[in-house]
Amino acid sequence: MVVRVLHLVGSRRSKFYYDLSVLYGKACDGCVDLDRERFEFHIAVVHLDGSWSFPSSLDEADGSDGALPPRRWSFPSAVRRLAELDLDVIVPHMFCVEGMTRFRSLVDLLDIPLLGNHDHTIWLATDKAITKQILHANGIQVPQGELLQKFHCEWPTMKVPVVVKPCNEDNSRGISLVKHEEDLKFAIDHAFSFDSRVVVEEYIAGREVRAGVIEEDGGLTVLPKVEYFLKDIRTAAHKLQTDSSGNLLNKAIVAAKQDGDRQCPADLSDVLHQRIDAMVTKAHHVLKCRHYSLYDIRIDENEQPFILEVSPALSLAAQDSKLFSTPRSVRNGHIKLKLQ
Template identity: 40%
Template structure:
């Protein structure tokens, strides 16, 4: 009997825009490589650095990346063509990585896990994502997109955030109008594209939760909720310090991964059904594929309000979608295999043929 051929998997990591996003990518992707390794897969790594160069290291250690010969885009395309991967796992978290670099693999005809570049672009723009899911009937806070100097017309308090940055960078809760200009400037300083800030009506606590949705053999499954430590007085919103931290050696680490900061909500909690129903609507409205992750603010009456979408999964053991799936009885190996198998049999349609998210 012929032994089955291993699936050649290329993990695309790093960032073309910043060392910070490169470090985030390496943190998650390295764990994915370790956690999902098995006889079925032959893993390879492509790593992009903020100067736009590509490397193909043996692993994601700093030493291996430094030792790998850098190459330009034509050289990288040649390497990828020679490797002929069966599937790519996108591990880049910068906007360019979530969009342009995924689109490159569409052009190369290499299937990949997760959402397509057009869906990622909508999800990365918090104002657009809010408009799309709001049109599908999901509750969203009243909001306004502003630039420095624009008048804010919403009643206070409001939350000011960059339109297109993650990890709570540049997020401020504003209760005094005198603080608005500085908050808008801080948000715009972290904007990835144009200097724009999203100002949203503050949803009183309540609770703050996330809900993942995954495709299990063609059936959408809303996963158990993860709740985050917030307090109406001492911690009304989550900020950058609640998510990532650098150790003394400079390595990036995760904060919101222990019982003090985050926990799985019991299935019989009254909020679960409401949030899961809203998450399924978000997934459908945005046109997601394989997985989606959605943040909600729950008001004192138990009504969930959509905050933002996180349309990526690193398949690391600490990845939120993986943790939620584990709580639902879907272990990481199966979660990864479900997406790999679907990507191999149903690759994304060409960009011109894809339906656009409904706005």
């Protein structure tokens, strides 16, 4: 049985998010480990002007292969095209808020199985202030924080050092570590340039790890953890590199990762592994996550972990594309996959 998979790529919000989506979509679709005998891959691209295209490759979509650009479809025509493709599952590679929510709602309305979390999970989990409140209310450790809203003349009561970050932004855009009181206003103004709601939270000095959770065999599996070796916090410079205009540079995924800046699996004590495993599996349930979830965690000097952020919409780059290497079955509107 051939499984028909659609990569959903693009963004209407900004060139940054459009390029980010294409970048990760290419990294997934170009993976040599994809099983192209059992899986048939299609591509749909949402363009900045709201039109759609269905190119044969993402190189064709952005013109990098020298071919003529693919036909553009209006939204109603694109919806009909999705139905005609008789898809078994859609894999989203969209990282703007609209892409992670409204477009997932569209897929649900079309009754096409979707890999990943529902839009109602992402609406909450991408809002850093709400995520912090939900986790804290359920006994999961998070840094103390305050929410600021633009034009409300608020000023944080927390003392430096603090981390200032936009509520609904990705890839560490707009984030600052403030060590001196006189720098706080600049950091808050910078965060407000990305979002009208800003979180100011305590800075937890210590180690930083990332832990992923997947649903497998009716239970949850915590994947091998990654430790980032940092001077203080992870910023956009540690992730994806941009030019002076904020546009992504070519090969940004590779350029942002330097030898020796991370280790997987992380070298943690058994006690710390247990604490993190218990924390992230509980968070997965509390936030009503589905299929997978990802957590950035700080560890203080007492080996106490604190969840900084939750990522309910993951990139499926080369190492993750093995999701589509060996299927178990696709039945009853749900895709079940074996992770290698």
